[in-house]
Amino acid sequence: MLILEGCSYRYAGAARPSLRDVSLTLRDGEVLGVVGKSEAGKSTLCLVASGLAPRTLGGTLSGRVLIDGADTAGRAMHEMATEVAIGFQNPGTQLSGVATTVYEEVAFGPMNLGISREEVLRRTEASIDALAIRALTQRDPQRISGGQQQLVAIAGLLALAPRHLILDEPTAQLDPAGTRLVSDAIERLAAAGASILVVEQKVDLLAGICHRVLAVDEGRVTLEGAAAAVLGDPTLHALGVAEPSTVRLRRLGSEAGLSGQAIEGALALATSQSSRVNDA
Ligand SMILES: Nc1ncnc2c1ncn2[C@@H]1O[C@H](COP(=O)(O)OP(=O)(O)OP(=O)(O)O)[C@@H](O)[C@H]1O
Ligand SMILES: [Mg+2]
Missing domain, CATH: 1.10.287 (Helix Hairpins)
Structure with missing residues (x-):
């Protein structure tokens, strides 16, 4: 379970907070969707929930982030990273920069978890199959398309077998077939007990996989509830979110x-x- 309690966050040097008094509970096995127009604070929410803000990014956070009941304040980023995985909005940012093949890229994360070689290979293979990127495994991850990089980045996250996963627009560069692979993978991971926060513009995808949805506007949560209720709320349109x-x-x-x-x-x-x- 991942809990944010009254979190407000201001980037270093920013005049105003980008997240204002946000509270949320992400239960085990739950997919929580996040919608909102551009600059609403969705990526900022992902950075705070993952622990990157303020640990790595600086800035000022008030409120608490709790993982499985424990306050994460004071814990180092490498400790947070074993509990919460994050997929960035731009998949290029996600790539390790050291792997020379897609296969190594997917294996990179689990290799750093200190698990057995057999387990690393098993997870790498399963993730490659789940995202249908077998044909890419010997390619240079820097020299594939943006959509292909997005699938590779998500395969790398799945291979971590995270208990908590935060995905910031994971299908932004994907066609319908790729989007379907990602949504199936999210559903399977949640069914296995992981808690997943997913920011998406594709509301049909959210309607299909989310248990609950939050709408964010100007850094605040403005709607929260069952996916069908929030995605069907007439005020959502006024927030700049598609129906x-x-x-x-x-x-x-x-x-x-x-x-x-x-x-x-x-x-x-x-x-x-x-x-x-x-x-x-
Ligand atoms: N590194 C930063 N330093 C200062 N302000 C930032 C920084 N990153 C984002 N912001 C500001 O925080 C606010 C929220 O940005 P955020 O990236 O969280 O929005 P978003 O909802 O993810 O938007 P998009 O849909 O465009 O991805 C914006 O006003 C933005 O300008
Ligand atoms: Mg964003």
């Missing part, structure tokens, strides 16, 4: 005067067609 396609279709249908039955029929049809496309 999930089901919410949008229901709204457009009712504005066009369609009956509830006609709208639900059209939605059922659209859902069955899109799952057929995704499974193809």
Whole structure:
């Protein structure tokens, strides 16, 4: 369980805090989605929850971050890193910079955990398969596409088998097939008991995998609740967040005067067609 209690954070030299009095609880096995417009403070929330802010980035934090009930204040970054893994918004930032192949890149994190060689290989292989990057394993991680780097970065995080995982826009550069691989991997990791915080613009993805969702605006949590309730909240649109396609279709249908039955029929049809496309 990862808990933020009344956290406010100001970057070094900044005039104003970028996170204001944020409290949240991320339970074991839970996927918590975070939405909000640009500059709302989503990445800052990820940095605070992971311990990088203020430890590595400087700045000033008030409030408490608790992991499994223990206050993390005063703990060194290398201790935090064994408990909380973070995937950055820009996958290029994530790469180790020392691995010469994608295979080494995925294995890099677990190799530094002090686990057996067999376990490192097992996790590396499983992560490569989970993200379907087998064809890339001998490539230079610096010389692949942004979307490919994103899959490699997430494979590296999965190989850490983290108990707490924070993902900042993990599918920003991915096509629908890659997005599906990432969302399946998130669901499997959560089903195995990990707690996962995921910032995403793709609200349909969040609607599919999140138990709860938070909306952030100007550094504050403005909405929090069950995924369907928050993603269907009419005020979300005013915060600059897209509606999930089901919410949008229901709204457009009712504005066009369609009956509830006609709208639900059209939605059922659209859902069955899109799952057929995704499974193809
Ligand atoms: N290193 C930094 N130093 C000072 N201010 C920063 C720094 N990084 C971000 N900020 C500021 O903090 C606020 C929140 O930024 P943050 O990156 O958390 O937003 P975001 O919601 O992740 O946006 P986006 O959707 O564009 O990724 C912004 O006003 C931003 O300018
Ligand atoms: Mg961001």
